[in-house]
Amino acid sequence: MMIIALALSAASGCSQWTTASMDSSLLQKPRMSPDTVVIELAFVDISPADDLWEHVDEQHLSVDLRRRLGQQGLRSGLTGAQLPGWISDRLEQQQKMLELDKETGTAVVADVDGPRRLQCRSAQPREIEIGSVREQIVLDVGDCDQTEAFDQARCRLSLITRAQGDGRVQLQVTPEITHGTPRHRWVGSDGSFRFHLSQDFERYDDLTIHAVLSPGQTLVLTSTGELQGIGQHFFPIGERIADHRPVLLLRLAQTQLDDLFSQQPTFTPIATDGL
Numbered sequence: 001m002m003i004i005a006l007a008l009s010a011a012s013g014c015s016q017w018t019t020a021s022m023d024s025s026l027l028q029k030p031r032m033s034p035d036t037v038v039i040e041l042a043f044v045d046i047s048p049a050d051d052l053w054e055h056v057d058e059q060h061l062s063v064d065l066r067r068r069l070g071q072q073g074l075r076s077g078l079t080g081a082q083l084p085g086w087i088s089d090r091l092e093q094q095q096k097m098l099e100l101d102k103e104t105g106t107a108v109v110a111d112v113d114g115p116r117r118l119q120c121r122s123a124q125p126r127e128i129e130i131g132s133v134r135e136q137i138v139l140d141v142g143d144c145d146q147t148e149a150f151d152q153a154r155c156r157l158s159l160i161t162r163a164q165g166d167g168r169v170q171l172q173v174t175p176e177i178t179h180g181t182p183r184h185r186w187v188g189s190d191g192s193f194r195f196h197l198s199q200d201f202e203r204y205d206d207l208t209i210h211a212v213l214s215p216g217q218t219l220v221l222t223s224t225g226e227l228q229g230i231g232q233h234f235f236p237i238g239e240r241i242a243d244h245r246p247v248l249l250l251r252l253a254q255t256q257l258d259d260l261f262s263q264q265p266t267f268t269p270i271a272t273d274g275l
Contacts (some may be wrong), residue, residue: 039120040118041250051130127176128157133152136149139233152180156175169252170210174203223237
């Protein structure tokens with residue numbers, strides 16, 4: 001009797017762990033938030049002989065904004081879903097690039113800017129640091145040969161994304177310069193406040209770029225042929241390779257919010273009690 005009881009117990013125990021009885025929903029991979037946008041970013045160095053602007057559409061920007069960007073030494077445009085082959089090849093070369101260490105004379109892997117992926121939430125800024133911290137950045141101010149100096153300064157771009165619901169995403173890109181000694185500040189987030197160590201910054205809202213990208217499209221941003229304004233500090237010629245200038249590529253890789261074929265609303269608005 002004891003043997004029969006043990007056999008029945010073992011049989012019933014095994015039946016509880018068959019795959020058929022497991023809830024498959026518990027094994028589903030977690031999904032990103034519906035308003036998440038994935039942006040791939042990379043820097044590529046181009047020479048004056050490269051035909052970059054033959055493949056870039058600048059008409060997505062207004063004439064007035066193109067003029068303001070040009071006065072500050074910046075140039076921007078959109079490419080299609082397919083980057084020119086020479087840009088893809090150069091990105092691959094940069095990832096494999098070796099540089100000769102000046103002190104030891106040994107070859108080491110270069111600290112180049114390889115492609116990165118940013119997960120962005122709707123209307124929440126992400127900062128893209130450009131270059132290293134510089135002892136001082138000096139900019140011309142107005143038409144009276146006045147200058148403005150920023151100590152311990154660094155260039156950066158504030159990136160904000162907004163999913164449009166049809167697979168496209170609006171990008172908002174604003175140049176900024178951080179400067180000065182970092183200080184603790186109160187920062188509000190999710191209904192609470194916390195201390196955050198940060199520098200002062202100068203924001204150039206009149207140079208904000210608004211662009212609507214479809215999946216695979218790339219926003220291109222670099223300096224003009226004539227170095228001037230903030231463009232010469234964001235994308236200086238010859239900083240990494242002689243006679244070459246860096247170009248920033250922001251490619252829309254993925255968006256979670258796509259209600260083009262959805263029959264149910266993506267989200268339900270929260271009641272505001274008459275507010």
